[in-house]
Amino acid sequence: MIKIKNVTMIYNGGKPALEDINLQVDRGDFLFLVGPSGSGKSTLIKLLIRELVPTKGEIYIAGRDLVHMRLRKVHLLRRDIGCVFQDFKLLPNKTIYENVAFALEVIGKSERAIKIQVPEALKLVGLGGKFDRYPGELSGGEQQRVSLARAFVNRPPLLLADEPTGNLDPSISMEIMSLLDRINKTGTTVLMATHDREMVNNLRKRVIALEHGKLVRDQARGVYGYGD
Amino acid sequence: MDMATRPFYFMREAIENMRKNFAMSSAAISTTALSLFLVGIFLLMFFVWSSFAVETLSKLEVEVFLKDSAAPKQVQNFQNKILSWNEVKTIKYVSKEEALDIFKEKLKDNPGILQAMTGNPLPSSIRIFLKDPHQTKTVVNKINNYTGLNELVEDPKVDIKYGADYIEKLFSVIKMIGWMGLSAAALLCFASIILVSNTIRLNIFARRKEVAIMRLVGASKWFVRWPFLFEGMFQGLIGSLVAIGLVYFVKVWALRKVVETIPFLNLSINEALFLRLILGMVLGGVLIGATGSVIALRRFLKV
Numbered sequence: 295m296i297k298i299k300n301v302t303m304i305y306n307g308g309k310p311a312l313e314d315i316n317l318q319v320d321r322g323d324f325l326f327l328v329g330p331s332g333s334g335k336s337t338l339i340k341l342l343i344r345e346l347v348p349t350k351g352e353i354y355i356a357g358r359d360l361v362h363m364r365l366r367k368v369h370l371l372r373r374d375i376g377c378v379f380q381d382f383k384l385l386p387n388k389t390i391y392e393n394v395a396f397a398l399e400v401i402g403k404s405e406r407a408i409k410i411q412v413p414e415a416l417k418l419v420g421l422g423g424k425f426d427r428y429p430g431e432l433s434g435g436e437q438q439r440v441s442l443a444r445a446f447v448n449r450p451p452l453l454l455a456d457e458p459t460g461n462l463d464p465s466i467s468m469e470i471m472s473l474l475d476r477i478n479k480t481g482t483t484v485l486m487a488t489h490d491r492e493m494v495n496n497l498r499k500r501v502i503a504l505e506h507g508k509l510v511r512d513q514a515r516g517v518y519g520y521g522d
Numbered sequence: 523m524d525m526a527t528r529p530f531y532f533m534r535e536a537i538e539n540m541r542k543n544f545a546m547s548s549a550a551i552s553t554t555a556l557s558l559f560l561v562g563i564f565l566l567m568f569f570v571w572s573s574f575a576v577e578t579l580s581k582l583e584v585e586v587f588l589k590d591s592a593a594p595k596q597v598q599n600f601q602n603k604i605l606s607w608n609e610v611k612t613i614k615y616v617s618k619e620e621a622l623d624i625f626k627e628k629l630k631d632n633p634g635i636l637q638a639m640t641g642n643p644l645p646s647s648i649r650i651f652l653k654d655p656h657q658t659k660t661v662v663n664k665i666n667n668y669t670g671l672n673e674l675v676e677d678p679k680v681d682i683k684y685g686a687d688y689i690e691k692l693f694s695v696i697k698m699i700g701w702m703g704l705s706a707a708a709l710l711c712f713a714s715i716i717l718v719s720n721t722i723r724l725n726i727f728a729r730r731k732e733v734a735i736m737r738l739v740g741a742s743k744w745f746v747r748w749p750f751l752f753e754g755m756f757q758g759l760i761g762s763l764v765a766i767g768l769v770y771f772v773k774v775w776a777l778r779k780v781v782e783t784i785p786f787l788n789l790s791i792n793e794a795l796f797l798r799l800i801l802g803m804v805l806g807g808v809l810i811g812a813t814g815s816v817i818a819l820r821r822f823l824k825v
Binding site: 396 | 531538732
């Protein structure tokens with residue numbers, strides 16, 4: 295699903311944010327990306343959605359060459375990747391229904407299909423009765439569930455989550471986590487960057503750790519492994 | 523999904539966005555309206571001025587007053603000669619009787635003067651209309667050089683009437699005001715474009731995060747662009763309609779006021795020209811709105 299080969303990322307002549315990263319993720323995998331702040335987790339995710347292009351190395355997602363991809367093809371890549379962020383990134387002027395529907399409108403789904411799929415996705419994340427609310431009227435946990443619904447409503451093969459539980463209470467974090475797990479069970483590859491020690495330790499999934507831009511650990515059924 | 527398959531989707535999005543960003547879009551609309559109003563009023567004033575200038579110029583004529591004793595045969599020869607000159611468009615012979623009629627018509631509110639008049643003291647005349655008023659001097663010279671002039675005219679200095687000095691001055695003033703008007707209009711247009719595109723830029727800057735999110739969930743550049751493009755066009759359209767309404771109000775109301783105060787100024791506006799002004803304002807508004815949006819969006823689409 296994801297293949298990263300010798301990737302180095304340097305921002306405007308500074309120190310490398312990522313250095314010589316190699317990573318292979320298979321279809322249907324679930325992996326945690328851990329590491330202290332500034333270790334390069336977010337940079338790695340930005341590289342995967344091609345918000346950034348690596349200084350050196352190669353990146354492939356589902357056979358697509360991200361390094362040589364033209365800017366006007368990037369949106370096609372992103373349709374295959376669902377994204378969840380710490381700050382939710384919902385459109386503030388659209389209702390939660392419209393927010394989720396937007397991901398389908400963008401790819402040209404018919405209105406009929408949208409009317410079926412959006413309520414389905416919102417019910418799955420437990421927001422069945424709140425279609426007409428705006429993101430600002432919802433709690434953080436609810437907003438993150440909307441963003442989850444948007445991320446998987448078109449059944450992408452890959453789901454990236456950048457600290458999706460970073461702003462949420464532990465109990466709500468567990469809910470989000472179990473939703474991600476359910477999505478993973480349907481065959482979607484999930485990569486989740488996180489600071490949540492307990493969650494990583496409890497779930498015993500594959501764990502990769504970054505430190506100072508270097509990949510220092512890649513462990514099947516791993517643990518969080520930091521003292522902080 | 524693209525423009526060809528679902529244009530109404532994008533228009534609906536645009537209208538929806540305008541509604542939800544009401545403060546921002548009203549700012550853009552009122553800026554456009556005000557700018558176009560200023561440009562429109564200015565052009566309107568320019569039209570009035572130039573039609574006034576054209577009319578004044580077209581009224582310039584040379585009139586030769588004839589002695590009562592001039593022989594009809596010689597008058598005819600003189601007329602034929604004048605008509606043969608290239609500069610002359612047409613001439614009109616005004617007989618003593620016609621001159622009296624015109625005089626009576628002008629003084630119909632003052633019948634006392636007419637009653638005091640005995641006989642017909644008015645001379646007959648030849649009115650000469652020129653193709654180009656700039657050639658007045660040339661024609662006057664030619665008349666002065668006409669060989670039989672002494673038998674037709676009492677005193678050439680008095681009886682050949684034309685605008686003399688003031689014509690030259692009028693020409694230079696008309697030219698100067700024309701140039702000043704055109705450069706001021708160009709400057710005003712330029713300022714308006716900057717003003718409107720800055721407002722749009724602020725509007726889009728405020729929504730740059732939205733643009734980034736749309737790109738993040740897989741929207742193509744044009745998918746993001748179309749609603750903004752329509753939004754800009756709608757704002758430009760509404761702004762220009764408001765401006766046209768104001769300009770129309772000024773045209774009807776203020777012009778009438780001016781004519782009431784200074785009745786001898788025959789101010790008028792060519793309707794076809796006014797229609798073109800309206801169309802130009804609509805087109806200008808829509809164009810500025812559309813291009814302003816697309817240009818302002820460029821920076822934020824590079825993700």
